[in-house]
Structure formats: structure tokens, C-alpha cells
Amino acid sequence: MALIEVDITRGNLSPLPVAVSPLSIDDNSKENFKKILKKENLGAEISLIVENNLKQTGLFNPLDKNAFLQKPDIANLKPRFEDWNLIKAQALITGKVTFVDDKLRVEFRLWDILAGKEMMALAFTTVPSNWRRVGHIITDKVYERLTGEKGYFDTRIIYVAEEGPKTNRIKKLAIMDQDGFNNKFLTLGNELVLTPRFSPTNQMVTYLSYFRNLPRVYLLDIETGMQEVVGDFPGMTFAPRFSPDGKKIIMSFAQDGNSDIYTMDLENRIVERITNHPSIDTSPSYSPDGKYITFNSDRSGYQQVYIMESNGKNIKRISFGNGLYGTPVWSPRGDLIAFTKLHKGKFYIGVMRTDGSGERLLTENFYQEAPSWSPNGRVLIFYRETKTNAKGEGFSAKLWSIDLTGYNEKLIKTETDASDPSWSSLLTN
Amino acid sequence: MNLSKILKNAFLILIASLVLSACATKKTTGQLQGDVYTGTDSVEYLASGVPDRVFFATNETVLTTASRDTLRKQAAWLRKNSGVNVVLEGHADERGTREYNLALGERRANSAKDYLMTYGISSDRISVLSYGKERPVDSGSNPLAWSKNRRSVTVKAN
Numbered sequence: 053m054a055l056i057e058v059d060i061t062r063g064n065l066s067p068l069p070v071a072v073s074p075l076s077i078d079d080n081s082k083e084n085f086k087k088i089l090k091k092e093n094l095g096a097e098i099s100l101i102v103e104n105n106l107k108q109t110g111l112f113n114p115l116d117k118n119a120f121l122q123k124p125d126i127a128n129l130k131p132r133f134e135d136w137n138l139i140k141a142q143a144l145i146t147g148k149v150t151f152v153d154d155k156l157r158v159e160f161r162l163w164d165i166l167a168g169k170e171m172m173a174l175a176f177t178t179v180p181s182n183w184r185r186v187g188h189i190i191t192d193k194v195y196e197r198l199t200g201e202k203g204y205f206d207t208r209i210i211y212v213a214e215e216g217p218k219t220n221r222i223k224k225l226a227i228m229d230q231d232g233f234n235n236k237f238l239t240l241g242n243e244l245v246l247t248p249r250f251s252p253t254n255q256m257v258t259y260l261s262y263f264r265n266l267p268r269v270y271l272l273d274i275e276t277g278m279q280e281v282v283g284d285f286p287g288m289t290f291a292p293r294f295s296p297d298g299k300k301i302i303m304s305f306a307q308d309g310n311s312d313i314y315t316m317d318l319e320n321r322i323v324e325r326i327t328n329h330p331s332i333d334t335s336p337s338y339s340p341d342g343k344y345i346t347f348n349s350d351r352s353g354y355q356q357v358y359i360m361e362s363n364g365k366n367i368k369r370i371s372f373g374n375g376l377y378g379t380p381v382w383s384p385r386g387d388l389i390a391f392t393k394l395h396k397g398k399f400y401i402g403v404m405r406t407d408g409s410g411e412r413l414l415t416e417n418f419y420q421e422a423p424s425w426s427p428n429g430r431v432l433i434f435y436r437e438t439k440t441n442a443k444g445e446g447f448s449a450k451l452w453s454i455d456l457t458g459y460n461e462k463l464i465k466t467e468t469d470a471s472d473p474s475w476s477s478l479l480t481n
Numbered sequence: 482m483n484l485s486k487i488l489k490n491a492f493l494i495l496i497a498s499l500v501l502s503a504c505a506t507k508k509t510t511g512q513l514q515g516d517v518y519t520g521t522d523s524v525e526y527l528a529s530g531v532p533d534r535v536f537f538a539t540n541e542t543v544l545t546t547a548s549r550d551t552l553r554k555q556a557a558w559l560r561k562n563s564g565v566n567v568v569l570e571g572h573a574d575e576r577g578t579r580e581y582n583l584a585l586g587e588r589r590a591n592s593a594k595d596y597l598m599t600y601g602i603s604s605d606r607i608s609v610l611s612y613g614k615e616r617p618v619d620s621g622s623n624p625l626a627w628s629k630n631r632r633s634v635t636v637k638a639n
Binding site for chain 2: 218220221287304310385419421
């Protein structure tokens with residue numbers, strides 16, 4: 053039972069004051085890491101990652117390090133709780149970084165200041181190049197201990213990096229840590245690429261590529277760089293996603309002016325047709341148990357959100373509000389569906405229950421779409437484009453995140469313009 | 482019915498028809514009819530007098546009278562130039578979600594394809610490619626720009 057509790061189910065107007073002490077580091081370790089990683093003080097650097105992660109959540113208020121009275125090494129052994137209480141810290145994170153047998157060893161502790169108690173102590177060892185992940189894993193542990201829910205910090209975002217004029221954008225697949233670091237381009241930009249999505253194991257990505265001007269769904273192994281076309285369809289395939297067990301790709305196939313939903317089993321290559329209707333059926337997304345599919349269809353005349361059983365039976369419209377609805381995505385918690393809504397010239401990101409009730413709009417703008425859930429189902433990432441002026445200037449596309457509560461909207465910094473984000477699951481559990 | 486009453490009625494009818502025609506002219510503002518583009522700004526030509534593209538209303542895939550006229554000209558030209566194959570590139574404006582717009586672009590290009598086929602062009606000579614909203618011709622965020630971008634363009638493939 054946590055003594056300090058952070059309620060993440062509502063907008064948090066008084067974030068928890070937390071002190072993230074720089075992790076202590078001995079001189080020998082400092083010199084070694086400086087040689088390997090070109091970082092002056094790795095202990096301080098790792099604590100900065102934790103601090104920044106906690107701040108981004110909007111649930112925590114990391115305190116100014118200049119106000120800290122205790123030195124990192126002593127605080128990690130036994131904090132003087134009165135000192136930390138004095139600066140109004142309710143939780144304290146301390147730790148120690150050492151260089152052992154060419155490895156990076158990190159221990160950290162979480163302290164409850166008011167109760168004067170240690171809440172958690174953990175240590176792990178990894179290769180030095182993993183140092184940023186160490187910061188994320190510490191944040192995940194702290195977040196889980198204080199909120200009672202899994203974190204989402206040791207994760208990555210795959211997205212489309214964009215450059216060039218709006219009439220001829222160059223688009224590349226790119227991947228980065230959830231905090232924007234370690235950005236890497238996965239394609240060169242020779243062909244148009246869209247809508248990348250992670251497999252549940254984070255090893256594979258499915259996306260749409262216009263390679264040789266034939267828009268098809270592809271599969272990419274992030275580690276090896278191997279790519280292959282999914283299936284042998286005589287026309288455009290698009291809007292791909294993995295099934296929750298990672299064994300199937302679900303996507304749209306367009307032929308003769310009609311788009312329907314299909315799946316392909318990645319092991320035996322068997323293709324199954326899921327919908328069969330003269331309307332446009334697209335943007336399919338499985339429920340986390342794999343039993344249902346939510347999708348986008350204009351069979352009622354306009355774009356709306358539907359659900360059906362995974363075999364295509366019992367199709368039911370669930371969106372009935374004013375406007376058009378697109379891009380439904382099932383929450384990893386199973387209880388909600390996120391969507392994009394177009395109404396009176398505005399675009400909204402919203403959520404509704406899986407029966408269509410309880411619609412809540414989280415954010416409104418000129419143009420934004422494509423929400424993707426954090427693995428714990430508490431945060432949505434999406435992209436937003438700006439309106440151009442009369443001359444067509446001023447265009448940009450950026451990634452944003454927002455809490456399920458509708459609070460804490462944040463820009464996610466990227467090297468280039470960016471769109472179509474997809475959040476990985478936790479890299480470690 | 483006396484003369485003044487007849488005159489008065491005639492006058493009312495005249496006013497009514499003036500109002501109606503005002504509405505009608507208002508609908509065709511410059512290069513738009515409804516919200517379908519009728520101008521020639523971005524239009525290129527397959528041959529003299531044969532425009533390469535047709536335009537669509539928001540969220541629509543139905544061919545307008547003007548579009549059918551353009552496609553009949555294309556069909557006539559294609560019949561004369563039987564060695565030419567074409568790609569019909571379908572596009573949408575930026576006011577829609579990406580995946581739905583890919584499907585919409587495909588449907589628009591197929592409307593054009595179906596019409597060319599009814600005018601005797603073999604489906605073997607026509608392929609279809611949807612760009613959704615990925616390749617606008619006008620980068621503006623305004624109704625006129627969007628109307629130019631909702632299009633199906635006939636491109637020579639060889």
C-alpha cells in the first residue's frame with residue numbers, strides 16, 4: 053500500500069512535489085563513462101531523464117535542484133527527511149551509478165518524505181550505451197509505485213518524418229524514444245510512406261509504402277531492416293495494424309472503387325475477407341482481447357465508427373454525435389475507443405466507450421488526427437497540422453500528446469516535421 | 482382582377498425571379514460551382530482541347546456534367562491514340578482523415594475509369610492510383626485550394 057498516492061483518473065491540478073537527486077557517482081566511474089559516453093557526469097544525466105519524464109506527465113512537480121541541501125551520495129544512504137520536508141518534497145529519488153566490469157550498474161531508491169520511509173529500492177546492470185533507457189526504466193518503476201499503474205517511459209514512437217513543400221512532401225519512417233531522443237530514420241525518403249504501426253513485440257512495423265508507385269502494406273523488421281510486401285493483392289492495400297497477438301495484419305484492400313477489410317495470417321499467409329460492402333471500410337483496429345474490431349465506414353452515407361466481431365459478424369454503428377468520425381483505435385485497457393472527429397470545420401481527438409456512449413472530446417484544432425495510445429492507456433499521441441495563409445505558406449506538422457483527462461497537452465519535439473505516430477508497448481516489463 | 486393588381490403581381494414575380502437569379506449567380510462564384518472547381522488554374526492538357534483532370538465536390542465521387550464532358554473528350558482522344566495507356570490518379574483535399582482519403586481517392590479515380598470504359602476504353606489500358614491527400618496541387622488551406630485538390634488526373638503511362 054503506497055503511502056503517497058497519485059490519482060491519474062482526473063486532471064491533476066496540484067502535481068506531487070518530488071525531488072530527483074542527481075545519482076551519485078565515484079570519480080573512477082565518472083572518468084570511465086566520460087571516456088565511453090562523452091558525458092561529464094552520468095549520474096546527473098540519468099536523473100535529468102527521470103526528472104523530465106516525471107514533469108511531462110503533469111502529475112509530478114520536480115523541484116529545483118539548487119534548493120537541495122543534501123549531497124547525492126549521503127542522500128542515497130540515508131536521507132535527512134527534515135531537509136527534504138523543508139523544501140516541500142513529498143517523494144525523493146536517490147541513487148548511485150558505478151562502472152563495474154565494463155558495465156553500467158545503477159541502483160536507485162524511492163523515499164516517502166512525510167512517512168520517513170524507503171518505498172522501493174532496485175538495482176540493475178546493463179551496457180553503458182543503454183544509459184537513457186535506465187532513466188526511463190527508473191521512471192516506469194517510480195510511476196508504477198506512486199500511481200498503481202504501469203508506466204510508459206521505456207517505450208518508443210514510430211512516426212513519419214516530413215520535409216519539403218506541402219505539394220511534394222518527402223516522407224521517411226523514423227523511430228525515437230518516447231522523449232524524442234535517439235531519433236533514427238528507417239527509410240531514405242525515395243518513396244512515399246504512411247501510417248507505420250508497431251507489432252506487440254516492438255520488433256516489427258507494418259506501414260504503407262508507394263514503392264514503384266504501387267501503394268501496398270509492408271512489413272519491416274526494425275533490427276534487420278528486412279522488408280516485404282504483405283500479401284499479393286491486385287490493388288492498393290492500406291490502413292494496416294497488427295492483431296494483439298502479432299500473428300495477423302488487418303488492413304483495407306481497395307478494388308474498383310470499393311475498400312473492404314481483410315486480414316492476412318503472417319505464418320500461413322492465408323488471406324481472409326472480413327467486410328463485404330459497397331461502402332468504404334477502413335482504419336480497422338482490434339480490441340486487446342482480439343475478439344472485436346472497430347473500424348471506419350461510410351455505409352450510412354458518411355464516415356462513422358463501427359464495431360464488429362473479429363469474423364466480421366454483428367456490425368454495429370457506435371458513433372451518433374454530430375459530424376464525421378474516423379480513425380478509431382481501441383484502448384489497450386479495452387474500455388475506450390479513441391477517434392478523430394470532424395465537425396463544422398474543426399478536428400477533434402476524442403474518446404468514447406465501446407458501445408458509443410460517454411463521448412468526450414479532448415482537444416480541438418484546425419487539423420489533427422490519428423490518435424495512438426500509450427501502452428497503459430492513459431495518454432494519447434497524435435499529430436496536428438497548421439493552416440496555411442493565402443499564399444499557402446506556414447505549413448507544419450507536429451506530434452502532440454494529451455492525457456485521457458483532456459489535460460496536459462504537450463508538443464513532442466522532433467528534428468523534422470512529423471505525422472502518423474504510433475506508440476510501442478513497454479520494451480521491458 | 483384590375484390592371485394595377487396584375488401589375489403588382491407581375492412586379493412581385495419579377496422581384497422573386499431577381500432574388501432567385503441572385504442566388505444562382507452567388508453559387509457560381511468565380512471558379513467554383515457549389516464547391517466543385519470549374520477554373521483552369523492547375524489543368525494540363527493531354528492534347529489540344531483535352532483537359533487532363535476532373536474535379537469533385539467535398540466527400541463526393543459523383544462526376545459532374547463538366548467532368549463527364551471532359552472524360553468524353555479524353556475517351557475520344559484515347560480511341561484515336563490506341564497505343565497510349567493511362568493512370569488515373571485520384572486525390573482528396575486535406576480536410577479528411579488520411580486513411581479514409583486514400584479510399585476516397587481510389588473511388589474518385591474509379592468513377593473516372595468507369596466513365597472512360599463506357600465510352601469504349603478497355604480497362605487494360607487504364608490503371609488507378611490513389612494519393613489520398615498526399616499530393617495537393619494547391620497548398621492553401623482555403624475552400625478554393627481544396628476544390629482544386631479534389632480531383633482525378635489522367636496521366637499518360639507510356
